[in-house]
Amino acid sequence: MQRVGIIGGGWAGMACAVEAVRAGHAVSVFEAARNWGGRARAVAATLPDGNEVLLDNGQHILIGAYTASLDMMARVGVDPHEALQRVPLNLRFADGTGLSLPLLPPWLDRATRRIAPLDVLAGVLGARGWSWQDKLSLLKTSTLWQRQGFVCADHMTVADLCVSLTPRVRAELTEPLCVSALNTPAAQASGKVFLRVLDEALFRTPGGSQLLLPRFDLGALFPDAADRWLRDRGARTELGRRVRSVEPAGQGWRVDGETFDRVVLACSPWEAARISADIAPTWSATADALAHEAITTVYLHGDAALPAPFLALRSTSEAPAQFAFDRGQLGGPRGLFAFVISASGDDRELLQRQVMAQAREQLGLDGLQPVLTVIERRATFACTPGLVRPPIQVAPQLTACGDYIDGAYPGTIEGAVRSAIAAAAAL
Numbered sequence: 437m438q439r440v441g442i443i444g445g446g447w448a449g450m451a452c453a454v455e456a457v458r459a460g461h462a463v464s465v466f467e468a469a470r471n472w473g474g475r476a477r478a479v480a481a482t483l484p485d486g487n488e489v490l491l492d493n494g495q496h497i498l499i500g501a502y503t504a505s506l507d508m509m510a511r512v513g514v515d516p517h518e519a520l521q522r523v524p525l526n527l528r529f530a531d532g533t534g535l536s537l538p539l540l541p542p543w544l545d546r547a548t549r550r551i552a553p554l555d556v557l558a559g560v561l562g563a564r565g566w567s568w569q570d571k572l573s574l575l576k577t578s579t580l581w582q583r584q585g586f587v588c589a590d591h592m593t594v595a596d597l598c599v600s601l602t603p604r605v606r607a608e609l610t611e612p613l614c615v616s617a618l619n620t621p622a623a624q625a626s627g628k629v630f631l632r633v634l635d636e637a638l639f640r641t642p643g644g645s646q647l648l649l650p651r652f653d654l655g656a657l658f659p660d661a662a663d664r665w666l667r668d669r670g671a672r673t674e675l676g677r678r679v680r681s682v683e684p685a686g687q688g689w690r691v692d693g694e695t696f697d698r699v700v701l702a703c704s705p706w707e708a709a710r711i712s713a714d715i716a717p718t719w720s721a722t723a724d725a726l727a728h729e730a731i732t733t734v735y736l737h738g739d740a741a742l743p744a745p746f747l748a749l750r751s752t753s754e755a756p757a758q759f760a761f762d763r764g765q766l767g768g769p770r771g772l773f774a775f776v777i778s779a780s781g782d783d784r785e786l787l788q789r790q791v792m793a794q795a796r797e798q799l800g801l802d803g804l805q806p807v808l809t810v811i812e813r814r815a816t817f818a819c820t821p822g823l824v825r826p827p828i829q830v831a832p833q834l835t836a837c838g839d840y841i842d843g844a845y846p847g848t849i850e851g852a853v854r855s856a857i858a859a860a861a862a863l
């Protein structure tokens with residue numbers, strides 16, 4: 437049994453702690469904030485009628501391909517079927533145009549997925565408002581991507597990959613998919629990572645492209661349940677404990693004076709860079725060099741409902757939100773909406789005003805009142821071509837995990853959880 441210190445209680449830190457406890461280690465988790473979950477956490481807010489409500493620091497979506505995250509939730513006692521509403525990938529706009537994938541019977545999905553995803557084929561052929569030219573351009577281009585094994589040159593952007601698609605397919609499919617999955621605009625986003633996500637979501641996992649919309653707040657979805665699971669098994673978990681330093685101590689490490697055999701940096705890349713600056717300067721510089729993109733969530737309230745729990749929006753620089761969620765249909769109070777702006781600017785007043793106008797114009801939602809606007813300025817790393825991400829190993833007996841660690845996924849919950857499982861395996 438090793439004494440393991442884990443610095444950070446986001447999804448990566450908590451998942452790593454769960455795996456380390458399962459492997460029989462004595463685990464301590466230190467989290468600087470007053471609650472668990474990091475960039476995917478619950479926040480308290482007040483509705484216009486004075487009622488208290490638990491929201492999220494940002495509306496999140498999981499997808500069916502997030503198998504590691506779903507397994508991890510189940511491991512700590514959260515039933516993913518109860519906690520998440522599974523809907524087919526639907527990029528339909530309020531006027532009914534756009535692409536929506538049908539839900540296949542699971543046996544048909546399993547039998548055909550690796551050869552040709554029938555849901556994608558049916559969705560493309562049935563896309564409303566698309567010409568035959570639009571549909572053919574997508575079928576031809578995606579067949580080519582499949583034949584090339586969903587890989588491309590390191591330097592290619594998503595915009596480069598999509599040049600042969602018609603402007604409508606780019607505007608209504610690849611650009612919104614790219615900005616929501618990679619949180620980076622298509623002109624700057626890594627083509628290689630985009631193809632990998634498409635491959636996982638469309639070809640490798642039955643139901644992989646289905647959207648999983650949280651019915652619980654993000655704390656209840658995993659980190660709070662993980663905290664209970666860990667404490668029940670004798671792990672030590674401390675909130676409000678910002679780790680200042682990690683120093684060598686014989687074969688192990690001293691964390692603010694306390695000795696551990698193994699330490700895992702599960703904090704944000706900039707904090708991991710600060711802590712490791714003297715221990716592993718090259719690793720630290722790589723983590724520090726990452727650029728970041730913002731995500732803004734605008735919560736509004738009014739006496740209305742959307743035709744579906746989730747709708748795509750036509751996004752421009754004046755109407756910046758890409759997606760709208762009706763939280764009333766997702767276990768929240770009726771009339772509560774979340775509007776998501778990936779790769780957003782950071783002028784709170786302007787974004788809120790613009791989104792209220794967008795909700796009026798595109799969804800006919802009049803008289804909405806602001807509840808909360810959360811701008812997460814460093815929501816994820818900018819997922820650009822040829823990006824060098826730091827590896828799991830920082831120094832002997834010192835590892836790191838988090839969504840920014842080198843791996844198949846962009847800055848997502850699944851990337852964080854997968855890196856955590858790998859870091860725990862390396863203990």
Ligand SMILES: Cc1cc2nc3c(=O)[nH]c(=O)nc-3n(C[C@H](O)[C@H](O)[C@H](O)COP(=O)(O)OP(=O)(O)OC[C@H]3O[C@@H](n4cnc5c(N)ncnc54)[C@H](O)[C@@H]3O)c2cc1C
Nearest residue numbers: 444446447448468474475494496497679703838839848849
């Ligand atoms: C607004 C928003 C929307 C998003 N939408 C999606 C989505 O729809 N789907 C999706 O998959 N992903 C989404 N993401 C990304 C996802 O939230 C992240 O990829 C994931 O939460 C990263 O988890 P992590 O554990 O790697 O890092 P973090 O969550 O950043 O965890 C690091 C933790 O370390 C703590 N910490 C930092 N320094 C110290 C220290 N010195 N001592 C102790 N603790 C410290 C921090 O407080 C934090 O809790 C979104 C992110 C944001 C912000």
